[in-house]
Amino acid sequence: MSNENQIVAIVGGAVAGSEAVYQLTERGIRCVVIEQNDLPYGKIEDGLPKWHTKQRKKQMALINERVDQELVDFVPNTKIGRDYSMGDLVNMGCSAVLMANGAWKDRGFPVKEIAKYEGDNFYYQNPFVYWFNHHEQSTYEGEQIDVTDNAVVIGGGLASIDVAKILQVELVSNVLKERGIELSTLELEHKGIPKALAEFDLTWEDLGLQGTYLLYRRNVRNMPLASIPEGASAEKEEKVRQTRAKILQNAQNKYLFRFKDQTQPVGIIEEDGKLVGLRMIENDVINNKAVSKAGTENDVKYSMVISSIGSIPEPIDGMPMEWSTYDIKDLETGEINGLDNVFGVGNSITGKGNIRVSRDHSREVAIYVAENRLPDGGVDMDAVRMEIKELQKKAGYEGNYSAWVAANARE
Numbered sequence: 001m002s003n004e005n006q007i008v009a010i011v012g013g014a015v016a017g018s019e020a021v022y023q024l025t026e027r028g029i030r031c032v033v034i035e036q037n038d039l040p041y042g043k044i045e046d047g048l049p050k051w052h053t054k055q056r057k058k059q060m061a062l063i064n065e066r067v068d069q070e071l072v073d074f075v076p077n078t079k080i081g082r083d084y085s086m087g088d089l090v091n092m093g094c095s096a097v098l099m100a101n102g103a104w105k106d107r108g109f110p111v112k113e114i115a116k117y118e119g120d121n122f123y124y125q126n127p128f129v130y131w132f133n134h135h136e137q138s139t140y141e142g143e144q145i146d147v148t149d150n151a152v153v154i155g156g157g158l159a160s161i162d163v164a165k166i167l168q169v170e171l172v173s174n175v176l177k178e179r180g181i182e183l184s185t186l187e188l189e190h191k192g193i194p195k196a197l198a199e200f201d202l203t204w205e206d207l208g209l210q211g212t213y214l215l216y217r218r219n220v221r222n223m224p225l226a227s228i229p230e231g232a233s234a235e236k237e238e239k240v241r242q243t244r245a246k247i248l249q250n251a252q253n254k255y256l257f258r259f260k261d262q263t264q265p266v267g268i269i270e271e272d273g274k275l276v277g278l279r280m281i282e283n284d285v286i287n288n289k290a291v292s293k294a295g296t297e298n299d300v301k302y303s304m305v306i307s308s309i310g311s312i313p314e315p316i317d318g319m320p321m322e323w324s325t326y327d328i329k330d331l332e333t334g335e336i337n338g339l340d341n342v343f344g345v346g347n348s349i350t351g352k353g354n355i356r357v358s359r360d361h362s363r364e365v366a367i368y369v370a371e372n373r374l375p376d377g378g379v380d381m382d383a384v385r386m387e388i389k390e391l392q393k394k395a396g397y398e399g400n401y402s403a404w405v406a407a408n409a410r411e
Ligand SMILES: Cc1cc2nc3c(=O)[nH]c(=O)nc-3n(C[C@H](O)[C@H](O)[C@H](O)COP(=O)(O)OP(=O)(O)OC[C@H]3O[C@@H](n4cnc5c(N)ncnc54)[C@H](O)[C@@H]3O)c2cc1C
Pocket: 011, 012, 013, 014, 015, 016, 017, 034, 035, 036, 037, 039, 040, 041, 042, 043, 044, 047, 048, 049, 078, 079, 080, 081, 100, 101, 102, 103, 104, 129, 158, 159, 162, 163, 314, 316, 345, 346, 347, 348, 352, 353, 354, 355, 356, 358
């Protein structure tokens, strides 16, 4: 079958989106990448903490290489659901639509009353990491976050360890600055706090800090820091569980945050209209599940609270949902129930915050779509490309991807 008159719309151009672009263009299929931001790097730029310098550069270069192709139309600054509706997208007349839009909505904190403190001293992980990655750039216009001692992170995955690390390196960097020592958060992350301090003949105790707390509802053996392969033997499973404990211990040794497991928030503590802590309850772990122990509620004071309990896809008007995720027929094809030839790829439906998992999933779905789901005889390319030109014009994009990247590159 000739792919000459086929064009696939891809929403989001990051890891999953650019992988789909690659698979499709390799098969001679035209793509239009519709991206909400000026540049299509997604969590590579805004999620992965900025100390992953090498990985970030490598992934961004790969994304650029894949999007900067004759067979690809790029549409920046266009958010589906805000600037262009899901209905318009489906009716645009493309051969298929791939939703590679990631998971940008933080799972709601279990204690709803905390919402009124969001932006004061309560933050969700996604905006918090965004702040960390960008706040030192001259172009940053968002709110500034004041990192304070004795903050608490509620979570348990790899991202929550990153959040605890961010708090610790920010805290130490700020305290050192007050003492006339300039040590960047990146240097502190690279060397680890004890080693970095030793170079100035200082110890953690000298700083007089309490440090950050990471709290997890189950026990360390159940933390999703390493995954147990399906059908793993008991021996393999035990090894993974031990690895989880090791990952946590190594991070604690290097960044000195505190950790407590088998506990979860059930309330907030307020004083004079301010959030000053959390009401916690102790948990048993039964069959790897957290079961709260009645009568063990206790109030603990914290200076700030960061919720790092997972990210889910943002709801988009016209996009069928099943609870908090997109309504898919199955994970293998990513096909969305109730929409014709629309498929989810990558983090938007895998539920796993992992580059490789996102890429592998997108590859599989893109190949499936290319080989099985493109309409016979193709689509009206002229009509679709005219609409794309309109969108590009509205976004102020003139069609030269590398010039656009150069003009919008961050420091
Ligand atoms: C703190 C943290 C640490 C991490 N550490 C690691 C790690 O060490 N190793 C690892 O493998 N993974 C890590 N990850 C996860 C990894 O970064 C992501 O899983 C991966 O980058 C997701 O890729 P994606 O393309 O599926 O989604 P995203 O990167 O989220 O891309 C989605 C794209 O769609 C765009 N978009 C979203 N909505 C719309 C819309 N409505 N219209 C148009 N465009 C839209 C976005 O701007 C973005 O460009 C980490 C994540 C976090 C948050």
